[in-house]
Each structure stands twice: as structure tokens, then as C-alpha cells.
Amino acid sequence: MEMFRKLTIAEIERLENQGCTSSGWEQVEVSEGFSADYICNTRFSGRIRLGAFTKEFILPGGMKKHSGIYYATLHNVTVGDDCCIENVKNYIANYEIGAGSFIENVDIILVDGTSSFGNGVEVSVLNETGGREVMIHDRLSAQQAYVMALYRHRPELIARMREMTLRYVQSVLSDMGHIGRNVTIVDAGYIKNVRIGDCCKIEGTSRLKNGSINSNSYAPVHIGVGVIGDDFIICSGSSVEDGVTFSRCFIGQCCRLGHTYSASDSLFFSNCQGENGEACAIFAGPFTVTHHKSTLLIAGMFSFMNAGSGSNQSNHMYKLGPIHQGILERGAKTSSDSYLLWPAKVGAFSLVMGRHVTHQDTSNLPFSYLIEQQNTSYIVPGVNLKSVGTIRDAQKWPKRDARKDPDRLDSINYNLLSPYTIQKMLNARKILENLAVVSGENSDVYSYQSGKIKNSALKKGLKYYEMAINKFLGNSLIKRLEDTDCSDVNAIRARMMPDKPYGEGRWVDLSGMIAPKKLVDELLDDIESGRTDDVRTVNERFADMHAHYYDYEWTWAYGVIGSWYGIDPATITREQVISIVEKWKESVIQLDRLVYEDARKEFSLSAMTGFGADGDKKERKQDFAEVRGGLFDSNPFVQAVLKHIEVKSALGDDLISRCR
Numbered sequence: 001m002e003m004f005r006k007l008t009i010a011e012i013e014r015l016e017n018q019g020c021t022s023s024g025w026e027q028v029e030v031s032e033g034f035s036a037d038y039i040c041n042t043r044f045s046g047r048i049r050l051g052a053f054t055k056e057f058i059l060p061g062g063m064k065k066h067s068g069i070y071y072a073t074l075h076n077v078t079v080g081d082d083c084c085i086e087n088v089k090n091y092i093a094n095y096e097i098g099a100g101s102f103i104e105n106v107d108i109i110l111v112d113g114t115s116s117f118g119n120g121v122e123v124s125v126l127n128e129t130g131g132r133e134v135m136i137h138d139r140l141s142a143q144q145a146y147v148m149a150l151y152r153h154r155p156e157l158i159a160r161m162r163e164m165t166l167r168y169v170q171s172v173l174s175d176m177g178h179i180g181r182n183v184t185i186v187d188a189g190y191i192k193n194v195r196i197g198d199c200c201k202i203e204g205t206s207r208l209k210n211g212s213i214n215s216n217s218y219a220p221v222h223i224g225v226g227v228i229g230d231d232f233i234i235c236s237g238s239s240v241e242d243g244v245t246f247s248r249c250f251i252g253q254c255c256r257l258g259h260t261y262s263a264s265d266s267l268f269f270s271n272c273q274g275e276n277g278e279a280c281a282i283f284a285g286p287f288t289v290t291h292h293k294s295t296l297l298i299a300g301m302f303s304f305m306n307a308g309s310g311s312n313q314s315n316h317m318y319k320l321g322p323i324h325q326g327i328l329e330r331g332a333k334t335s336s337d338s339y340l341l342w343p344a345k346v347g348a349f350s351l352v353m354g355r356h357v358t359h360q361d362t363s364n365l366p367f368s369y370l371i372e373q374q375n376t377s378y379i380v381p382g383v384n385l386k387s388v389g390t391i392r393d394a395q396k397w398p399k400r401d402a403r404k405d406p407d408r409l410d411s412i413n414y415n416l417l418s419p420y421t422i423q424k425m426l427n428a429r430k431i432l433e434n435l436a437v438v439s440g441e442n443s444d445v446y447s448y449q450s451g452k453i454k455n456s457a458l459k460k461g462l463k464y465y466e467m468a469i470n471k472f473l474g475n476s477l478i479k480r481l482e483d484t485d486c487s488d489v490n491a492i493r494a495r496m497m498p499d500k501p502y503g504e505g506r507w508v509d510l511s512g513m514i515a516p517k518k519l520v521d522e523l524l525d526d527i528e529s530g531r532t533d534d535v536r537t538v539n540e541r542f543a544d545m546h547a548h549y550y551d552y553e554w555t556w557a558y559g560v561i562g563s564w565y566g567i568d569p570a571t572i573t574r575e576q577v578i579s580i581v582e583k584w585k586e587s588v589i590q591l592d593r594l595v596y597e598d599a600r601k602e603f604s605l606s607a608m609t610g611f612g613a614d615g616d617k618k619e620r621k622q623d624f625a626e627v628r629g630g631l632f633d634s635n636p637f638v639q640a641v642l643k644h645i646e647v648k649s650a651l652g653d654d655l656i657s658r659c660r
Contacts, residue, residue, distance in 0.1 A: 004029035004049050011036045020044070031081065038068025046076035046093075055082035057102055080181070098181035098198065106188045111177040115193040118211035120169035121231045123248050124265045125149055126299055126325040128281045128315065134267060135165045136233050136250040138172070138214055139535045142269040142285055142303075142410040142511040143542040145250075147524065149283060149301075157528045164527075168535050180215065197221065197236070219254065219405040236405040252286075253409060254402040269303075269511065270410045271401055277307075281315070285330070285511035286412050287397055299342060301327045303511055304397060310337040328352075329363060330509055331393065331416075346370060348421050348509075349384050358450035364427040367464070370451070377451040381428060381461030385468050386594035390416070391641075409539065411513040411546035417472040419507040419556040420514045425465040426560075432458050432465075467587040473564060474584020476557035477577070478655055486658035489574050496558060496569055500548065503555025515545045516552050574659040581659075585652035592645045 007015075011034075012025050019041035022028055028044055033052030053067040067082045073091035080099035085092070090108035097103070122133040126149060134140075134148045148161055172195075179185070180198035190207045200215035202208070204225035211232035215221035221234055224241030231247055234240065237254035244257045251257065252269040263279040270286045276293035285303025292309035299315035311334040315324045324342040328334075331349035339355040346352060347366040354372025360379075362368055367384035370377060384390045394416040401412070435446040436458060446453045453461075477496075484495045506517045523541045526532040532541065545552075562569050567576050613623075 004031055006030075015039055015042075022048075033081075038066055039070075040068070041071045042069045043073040045074075048074060048076075049078040051079055051081035051083065051099065053082060055100065057084055076176075094175060095177040095179055097179045098183065100181050101179055101183040101185075103179075103183075103185045104187075106185055107190055109177075109179075109185070109188075109191040109194075111175060111193050114173055114175045115177070115210065116169050116173050117177070117193060117195040118231060118233045119172050120166065121210070121233075121248055123250065123267060125267055125281055125283050126301065127323055128265065128299060129323055132325075134250075135162060135169075136267070137165055137168050137535065138212055138233060139168065139409065139539060140233070140250055141539050141542060142252070143513050144535065144538055145267055145269070145283070146285075146511040151524065154524065154528065157524055160527050160530065160533070164533050164535055164538070167533075182217075183215075216405060219403065224258075235409065236407075237403060253405060270403060270408075270412060283511070286410055287400070299325045301325070301511075302332070303329075303509075304331045304393070306333045306393075308334050308336040308338060311335075312338075313340045313342055315342045327363075329366070330512070331390070347424065349390055349416070351384060351387075360451055361449055362451070364424050364431060365448075365461075366421050366424045366428065367468075368461075378457075379448060379451045379453050380457045381432060381453065382425075382464030382468070383457070383460070385464045385591060386598055388595050388598045391595055410511075411542050413512065413514040413546065413549060415514070417468060417475070418514050419503070419516075419553055420509050422469055422472050422560070423507060425469055426564075429462060429465050429469075432462050467591050469564060470583045470587035471591060473557055473561055474580060474587070474652075476554060477561065477580055478584070478651060480554055481577070481655060486574065486577070486655065489572075492574065492577060492659075493570060493572060496572065498551075498555040498558050500551040500555050503552035504559050505556075507556065510542070513542060513546050514549065515542075516556070519545055519552070578656050578659050581652050581655050585649060588648045588652075589645055592641055592648075596641050 007025055007028050007030060014036040018039060020039060022044040027046065028048040028050070030050045031052050034050060035053065038053040055067045057065045057067065059065060065084055067084045069079065070086040072085050072088040075091055075093040077092055078096040079085065080097055080101065082099055083097055083101045085103045087105045089106070092109045094111040095109060119137045121136050123136055124130050125134050126132045132149045132152060134145045148158065151157055177193065177195055179196045180200065182198060183196055183200050185202045187204045188202050189205065190209070193210045194208045195212045197213055197215035199217050199220040200213050201220065202223045205223045205227045207228045209230045211229060211234065213221050213223065213234045214236050216236050219237030221236065222239040222241065226243035227240050228245045229240070232249050232251065234251045235253040238251050239256055240251065241258045243260040246263045248265045249263050250267045252272065254271050255268045256273045259275040261274040261276060263274065265281045266279045266284065268274065268284045268288070272284045272287065273289045273291070275291045277290050277295035280298040282297045282299065283301040285301070287304045288302045289305065290297060290307040294310045295307050296312050297307060298313050300313055305328055313326060326340055326342040326344045328346045329348040332346045333351050335351065335353040338352045340352065341357040341359065344356065344359050345361045345363045347362040347364065347368055349366055350362060350368045350370060352370045356370060356372060356377045358377055360370060360377055362370060362379055365379060365381045367382050367390070369380035369383050371380065394414065398414045431448070435448060435453065439446050444455055446458055481492065481495060485491045502516050502519045507514060508517045508520060510520065523532065527538065532538060558569055565580060
């Protein structure tokens, strides 16, 4: 702990000669290495503690400034070593400022009374009129927020979660603000009741009020020009710039908000991006992205989502107000000018095109298209399984996880195929088969809830889902047996026995984290009973579920292998293993071929329209190849698909040969 001493008479005289005043010099304390050389025209009041000023800052353009305090008014402030504070128009009050911080040309920075710095603010997410409020705090994860918002059918659970959050809020209450080490605050306006973490940069910001900026040296936060924010938490690695306005918002790790984006009563979790448009009462799970000025996201829950330009939703039907909500499950996309009338629910990895006003629920038909034709909503089941865009998305998300903070709040599972999506495909096959039986196999169109499914789409959907199920179960089996002596059937059976008791039954997606519902329910029971009563412990439990995902996945796959293939895994034979692997190999190759053909469309002559503007067909192709990195056969993604077919074929052949 740093030791402080009183000022000497000589130091007081030196400070007064340099234009400094104090309401009581006896309340000013300094560190042992203190020198009065670099404090000029400064007014002190209340309790003041000053460090040593020895460092010189080198600013952009080569300008140098020595640390110290110049033309400022400080009240109840501790200034760490080697800070530079200059040109404070009003004053800084009730703050501890960490070593190496640079504060210049600011209006006012103060804490007024006792503050929780944004912790405990209630965000009316999904339902603007209330009822699903999430109480934000520094340790809020996407999983915690999901339970708080959606598990309102368990009021005792919600009450317990509020209690533990309020305990955390009590732990951060203070009448002193904190500005961390190596912080930069320049050309800023009004900053009140804001806690600022290490290495944060605040440049040209208009107003920040009642919030926490949880920046650190691993993942600094940047707040830019013209930003206005009230009642907020901003997590490590995020940037909020260029005229963004937000109120009652949680901005998670490595989010990017910019270009005059506006948001109110919304939650943004890891790696979200928002530009130009507007968000109101949304639950933006990991990798929710919206870039367009004409896009409004309102009262919806999203994750791994990309909103097309002009995407819009209505959260009330002009009767009882904005009380309706919608869910786009993980990976869902909206095309340009799409519209959804809430309430509605769109299945995982689906594409929404056109306007839909009939309250769709395609949650049990994942990887589908929801298309409007002549004011009617048509569903094309499973077609996104063969989309090159879906595969590209699955590859890009883990690469775009920008989190560098070792303390990661959100647990994120990137798997395209998982027990969560495969269980929906199993449900989808039953739904489609029942439609065919009830309405007749020769019907031109089938009605499903508020939508229509064409005969050809239904038949293809059954095929796509079957291939995906075979692919997932085969993947799980091959991975399980990769180091097993497959010539010994007893070794196969022993290896196939699950290691974990959890995994059977229904799985859920808690805004990015996929887990067995039974395991989630056990945690929620522990919270409800008081056995788990700390926000950090809740996060640790979720992180532990996430860490053991593949163990639980195999337990689920083990049971489904039995029912899907009509065998008993406990008495499986080598011939049955070979049969499963052959079906897997066939399905993988078929799906990859479909993706390959879908990619080919991107290289058709029609796709080259606008290339080689003043040339002939040959020059158009050459221009296209230069811009797009080659023609079809040399495209890196296309080559990766062919390589995938080759590698997977070899993997299957290897296991088959080992079994034989």
C-alpha cells in the first residue's frame, strides 16, 4: 500500500506561486516521490492525494507532454503516479485515478452521492411494457440473462436470481468513482457516476451517465466521438463510436456499435455488431449483426444472426400495445426488406424472405427457408443444409471471436449440428411424414400451422434431414472410436458406453450455449433452493456444462443411434458399425456435393454481370477472376469442399478397414 505524507511548507509555497489554491492544504497528501514542479493553476478541495509526476507522454504526431496537473479543479480526488490532467473546464470530484492516466480537455467528471455504476439497472427486454426485465451487472452472461428473461414460469427462481444480483450490486456501491491505470479521456463532455477500467480510451464522447466500462489491459474499451450513454454496462474489448446513443443497455465482450446506431432497453452479448440502424428491447445473443440504416430490430431474441437491410418487426397488433415478442433461433437470417409480425418463432439456421403476418412457428423445421409468395408464407424445409452460405457462416464465427480477455463471460458453442438441432430434425421428419399421411402423398401443397409446404419441398426436406442426422451420428461414432481396436467387438462396445450420466432427453440453446435441459434444470433448482446463491458461481456452473459438452453429446448420440438405426448399442456388431459409417460417408459426400453445386451458382455468367464493364465475355471472366480470387475450380472455398470430401472419405474408409 502506497504511503502518503503531508505537504511541506516549501511545497505549499511553491504550489501557491504556481497559481494553485486549496480550501485546506492540510487535507492534501502526497507520495514520497512527489515534486510540485508539474502542478500549475489548480484548485484543490476536500481530501486530495497526489502521486509522483516523472513520466512524459508522447502524443500522436510526436507532441510531448509531461505528467502533472494543469488548469484543473479537483475535489476529493486521488491521482496516481505519472498522470497528466489538463484543462478541466468544470471539475473532477470524488474519483480515484490510476497511474499513467491522461485526462485533457474535459468538461466534468464526478460521482454524486452513492452509485452502483449501472449495476442493478433493469432492462425491459423483449416486452417493452415490462415483465421480462433483466437486471444487468458486471458479471452478467448470456446464459444468466436468458434464464432471467425467459423462465418467468418459475417465479421463485427469478426472485432468487434478483436477490443474488442485488447482493452483487450492494458489493459495488460507493461514493467514490474509479478511473483505472493508463486510461485516456480527452475532449469529453459530461461524465457522471461512471466507473472506468484500465486502458480505456474515451475520445470526444458527449455524455456518459451511470455506468461501468469494464476495460482491462487484455481487452481495452474504446468510446468515441459523439457517444451518449445512460444506465449501462460495457464489457471488455468493446468499442462504441461515431454518435451512438444508448440507454439501459448491456454491451457484452468485444461488441462493436457505431455509425449513429441507437439502442434502448437492449442486451448485446459477445461479438455483436450494430451500425446505422436501431434496436429496441432486443436480446442480442452472441454474433448478432446488423449494419444497415433502415433496419429495426425490436422485441426479438437473436443469436448468430445477420439482419438484412430494411429488416423490420412489429411487436404489437395495435390492440393492447407493444406486448408481443419473437424469437429467431441461432443462425437465422433475414433478407433485405423482410418483415415479421410478432409473436413468431423461426427455426435455427433458417432464412426469412418477404413479409410474414401470420405468426409463424418453424422452430421444429430448422435449416429452412421462410418465403413469401403472393401474400402467403411458404416453408422450404431443410434446404439451408445444402447452402454454401450456411457452411461459410459456421466457419467464420469461431474465427471472428475477438475476445482476448481470459475472463470470458459467455459460453459459446459454434457447432452447426448438435443434439439441439438434430433433435429438431427428428421432430421435423415426424411432422413432415404425418403431413404426407394426413393430407395424402400426392397433395400439391401441405398446410403447416400458418404456412404452406409444397410437395416437392416436403420430400426433399425429408431427404436433407435424413442425411444430416446420418452425418451427425456418424461423426459422433467415428470420433468416439478413433483410438479403439475395432477388430475387437468387445472393445468397441466398451468404448461406446457413455462416460457421463447426463445428455439423454431434450437439449436447449441458452443464447449460444448448448446443453442438456436436465442439467440446466438442476442448476436452476439449486438457485431456487438457495444452494447456489452467487452470480460468479452461476457462471462457473454454466462454464462447466460448456466444457463437458462433448461428453454429454455422446451420451445423447449413444441413445439416438439405437432408436435411429434400430439396434442395441450395448450389443452392437462390427457389421453394424460398418453400416453406420457407410451411411455417414454417403451422407457427407452427398451434402458436400450439394454445397459444391450451390457454390457453382456464384460463378455462373449471370453472377458475373457488371464485371468487365467495357470488355467481351472473356474479359468479363478475367475481371471476375481477379476480383473474386479465381474462377470456380481455383476458389479456396470450393477446394476446401473437395478436400473435405477426400478427408472424410478416407476417415470412413479407415474405420471400416479397422472393423474388418
